[in-house]
Amino acid sequence: MATIDExxxxxxxxxxxxxKLGVNPxxxxxxxxxxxxxxxxxDGKxxxxxxxxMGIRGHGKIFFLDLADETGRMQTxxxxxxxxxxxxxxxxxxDISDFVSVTGAVGKTQAGEISVFATDLQMLTKTxxxxxxxxHGFKDVEERFRKRYLDMxxxxxxxxxxxxxxxxxDAIRDFLTDRGFLEVxxxxxxxxxxxxxxxxxxTHHNELETDLYLRISDEMYLKRLIVGGLEKVFEITKVFRNEGVDSDHNPEFTMFEAQIAYQDYTYxxxxxEEIIEYVARQALGKSTFEYQGVVMDVKCPWPRLRMxxxxxxxxxxxxxxxxxxExxxxxxxxxDGIPEEKFTELKKMLSIGECIAFVFEEAVEAKLIQPTIVYDYPIETSPxxxxCDDPRFTQRFEMFAFGSELGNNYTELNDPVDLRKRxxxxxxxxxxxVEEVHQTDDDYLEAIEHGFPPTCGIAIGVDRLVMLLTNAKSIKEVVPFPTLRPEK
Known part of the structure; x- marks a missing residue:
């Protein structure tokens, strides 16, 4: 077998x-x-x-080329x-993989296959x-992600x-703009x-001589816009989190987030639920679909459970x-069912609320297969x-499907005195x-001291929603160019 170099x-x-033929390749x-x-x-035109x-057959006086564009494949x-x-x-x-343009009449071969019978051909790209x-084939998963263009x-x-x-x-955006939301x-x-x-x-900005952070969320700035007088805003954007990489996590991912004034978490x-059902119907034509062998249904309403x-x-x-x-x-x-190595995290916890959230994450999340909303989270994990009326808990909810969280949402805390205490x-x-805690944002505190109306914040992890609706087991399958470990 010839080598690549050959x-x-x-x-x-x-x-x-x-x-030499005078053809521009x-x-x-x-x-x-x-x-x-x-x-x-x-046919006939x-x-x-x-x-x-994508295919070349024949020799001598006749050749058959299989030509592929974004819309399909056709014989010439x-x-x-x-x-x-x-x-x-x-x-x-x-050669296979070259790009060409073929001019001719559409007709059927003796075998009955619709084809273009060429009268002229233009070379577009010589690969x-x-x-x-x-x-050597293309079966290695890591290689597929690294060279996504070949994978496609x-x-x-x-x-x-x-x-x-x-x-x-597009469906998320259309749903919101049709209802008067402003994209920012x-x-x-x-x-x-x-x-x-x-x-x-x-990262570091040289001119300003200051360290800056790639956003882990756009939430705090969306809420500043509500303070400024806008009432329904949203953004679909990249966020960045310097954390582990697994089937559900990529350091760079796409987040949809919205803030809606004068509404709470029940809204x-x-x-x-309405957004996700609408998106499924627009993308798939229906609210039911199969994910990893399980028939899922995102039709409203979903089951709802307090944590x-x-x-x-x-x-x-x-x-x-x-x-x-204690x-x-x-x-x-x-x-039962909680790995012993997780108890190291448990030792750092200072409150019953943190323990409740820990149990939910380690013993319950994976069991939430059909789309489900879980609400009223402990105050210690929801700054x-x-x-809620029960001060141990907050007006926060997350939605889950097939054991994976799809988004974090809540009635926003608009009391600046309470927030400073948090x-x-x-x-x-x-x-x-505890490594992952919310940082004190004095500028944001000043903003809401000028008045932040009752507001609901909602969010969807776009990549995880795409995974669900396209039956993808790993987030790397739905991110065109996922973050990978450098090649050695």
């Missing part, structure tokens, strides 16, 4: 041969009148189609006595490297998934990171009976959310060894 050398020789102007999809419906050569028939001489000379120098399946060429379902992703983002932009570089619990990426639950109810249902433990942190930790260490508690947690 195959490239042959293609370089063909490139030089094209130039990389022209700027392309002849194209129709897409492949259109041409397939135009003249067309010019363009695309990548090139006969020596039917096309201009230069065109046939070009065909003899073609110097063969597609992977010609020399060889696996049409990958390209289809990215098309669906685009429809999903907020800073990527922030002097204080906030709006989530995560480690940031740090947020309703509109989140303590969810824990009780799936573990049999009533966390409201816990009176002290009692909570002792009970947790005797629960930006307004309190920031102080976050500092205590940080000193106790």
């Amino acid at each position: 195959l490239r050398k042959v293609r370089m020789e063909k490139l030089e041969a094209l130039k 990389y022209p700027s102007t392309v002849r194209r009148s129709h897409t492949v999809k259109q041409a397939l419906t135009m 003249d067309v010019t189609v363009a695309g990548r050569v 028939v090139v006969k020596a006595d039917a096309c201009v001489p230069t065109a046939y000379q070009v065909v003899e120098l073609l 110097l490297l063969p597609l992977p399946d010609q020399w 060429i060889l696996n049409p379902e990958v390209r289809t998934r990215f098309v669906v992703r685009s429809r999903i983002v 932009e907020t800073p990527t570089l922030q002097p204080v990171y906030g709006g989530g619990l995560a480690k940031p990426f740090v 947020g639950m309703d509109i989140i 303590v109810e969810a824990i009780s249902r799936y573990t049999g433990v009533d966390t409201l009976d816990w009176k002290t942190v 009692e909570a930790k002792e009970a947790i260490q005797h629960m 930006l959310a307004k309190k 920031f102080i508690e976050e500092k205590k947690r940080e000193k106790a060894g």
